[in-house]
Amino acid sequence: MIDHVRPAELSAWFATAPAGSRPLVLDVREPWELQTASVRAEGFDLVAIPMGELPTRLDELDPARPIACLCHHGARSLRVAAFLQHNGFEHLANISGGIDAWSHESDPGVPRY
Numbered sequence: 593m594i595d596h597v598r599p600a601e602l603s604a605w606f607a608t609a610p611a612g613s614r615p616l617v618l619d620v621r622e623p624w625e626l627q628t629a630s631v632r633a634e635g636f637d638l639v640a641i642p643m644g645e646l647p648t649r650l651d652e653l654d655p656a657r658p659i660a661c662l663c664h665h666g667a668r669s670l671r672v673a674a675f676l677q678h679n680g681f682e683h684l685a686n687i688s689g690g691i692d693a694w695s696h697e698s699d700p701g702v703p704r705y
Contacts, residue, residue, distance in 0.1 A: 595684065598697060615659075621640070625705070631691065661684070666688050692704055
């Protein structure tokens with residue numbers, strides 16, 4: 593199942609993760625987008641893998657880890673979460689509203705584009 597989590601709810605979602613597992617935010621935006629706006633990893637690890645590269649880089653991710661997928665508005669990240677689910681990942685969330693909502697709800701210092 594893919595959970596849909598607003599940025600302001602992300603900490604609560606991470607708290608539901610199995611004990612001892614470090615949560616991960618998987619940013620699937622393109623490199624130019626990362627240069628424009630990025631989140632600070634506080635209480636989670638942050639990995640950036642553009643959506644188009646994910647099939648060849650899937651082995652860089654641990655299927656047992658809770659992973660919340662992030663993009664600009666939430667559409668690409670939802671497709672990535674579905675791809676991960678299809679490949680055996682279980683504890684997944686789509687960050688609804690993406691980095692745009694992150695800027696609005698969690699960190700106004702993150703530029704909007």
